[in-house]
Structure formats: structure tokens, C-alpha cells
Amino acid sequence: MKKTIAFVILFTSLFISCEKEKESEDKISFTGITKTDEQGFVISEDTTDWKFNDKWIDEEINLFASQYNRNCQKTFDYKIIVFSNPNKGKFLINTKMPNTAMTEFRLVDKKFNKIISLDSIVTSDTFNSKDIAFNVNSFNKKGMLRLYYKIIENNCEFQGHGDILVE
Numbered sequence: 001m002k003k004t005i006a007f008v009i010l011f012t013s014l015f016i017s018c019e020k021e022k023e024s025e026d027k028i029s030f031t032g033i034t035k036t037d038e039q040g041f042v043i044s045e046d047t048t049d050w051k052f053n054d055k056w057i058d059e060e061i062n063l064f065a066s067q068y069n070r071n072c073q074k075t076f077d078y079k080i081i082v083f084s085n086p087n088k089g090k091f092l093i094n095t096k097m098p099n100t101a102m103t104e105f106r107l108v109d110k111k112f113n114k115i116i117s118l119d120s121i122v123t124s125d126t127f128n129s130k131d132i133a134f135n136v137n138s139f140n141k142k143g144m145l146r147l148y149y150k151i152i153e154n155n156c157e158f159q160g161h162g163d164i165l166v167e
Helices: 002-026
Strands: 042-044 079-083 090-096 102-108 114-122 129-135 143-153 156-166
Touching: 079 143, 079 156
Parallel strands: none
Antiparallel strands: 079 090, 090 129, 102 114, 102 143, 143 156
């Protein structure tokens, strides 16, 4: 009887620990930043940041109200970077894209609380470049934040993220 009870306890413990491990795999982790100076020059790169081919889980997808076609021909006209990173709560996001494209942004903390939400940001200047200023000091947020973004053009979207360190 004691062996049976010990076996049941061991089996239950293994089952519970496996379930917890599976849950942690689904969590979104904020790791590493692409370090940039005050002019936007890259000092060191996080290879997952500032790309346009992210595969998002439901929690990330649900940050945005609209969804567009994702099976689109990749373009090389898009670029996005944040500077300076790390920063003291004030930073710029520089986007480069065709004048016909628009961007949507969601800035979240590690608990996935939305801090800033911007939609329909369209570039309009001659060089297809736009700097967007962010100041998160009023939100009293320090540590790692994540900016999710979409570039939308011709009913197609390209999505990505970048981690930002506020010191």
C-alpha cells in the first residue's frame, strides 16, 4: 500500500511539474536589446529585435484591433530602430518606409500592460523617414519594455518587436 501511495505522489508531482514547464514555454520573455547611441547607430545587436517577420502568439496578436494579409512579398524598403537604447525614459523611434505605408505601435511592460498605443502613423516627408518621440517617464516605468509594431501597405502587414531598456 505504501508503495502505491508513493507511486501516486511521484506520478502526480511529475505531471504537475510538466504542466508548469509547458506554461512557461508559452510565456513571452523580454531578453536583450539592440544597443544604440543618441544618433541611432547600432552598438550591439539583438538578432530578434527590429525585424518584420515575427510570429506572434494570441496575446501579442490581440494587442492590435486590425489584422491584414501576412502572405505578402517581403520588401526591403522598411526599417525601424529606437535610439538611444538604453535610455532614461525618453527615446525616438525612427521608421523608414514608402509614403504609402503606415505603422501601428503598442508599447508594453513585462506584465503585458499597454503603456502607449499609436495607430495610423503615416510617413510623409521626402526621405520616407519619420522620428517619433516617446516619453515614458510619466508612467513611472523602469526596466525592459517591448514595442510591438506593424507596417501596413496595400492591405499587407509586416510585424515585429523591439526591446527597450529604461534605466
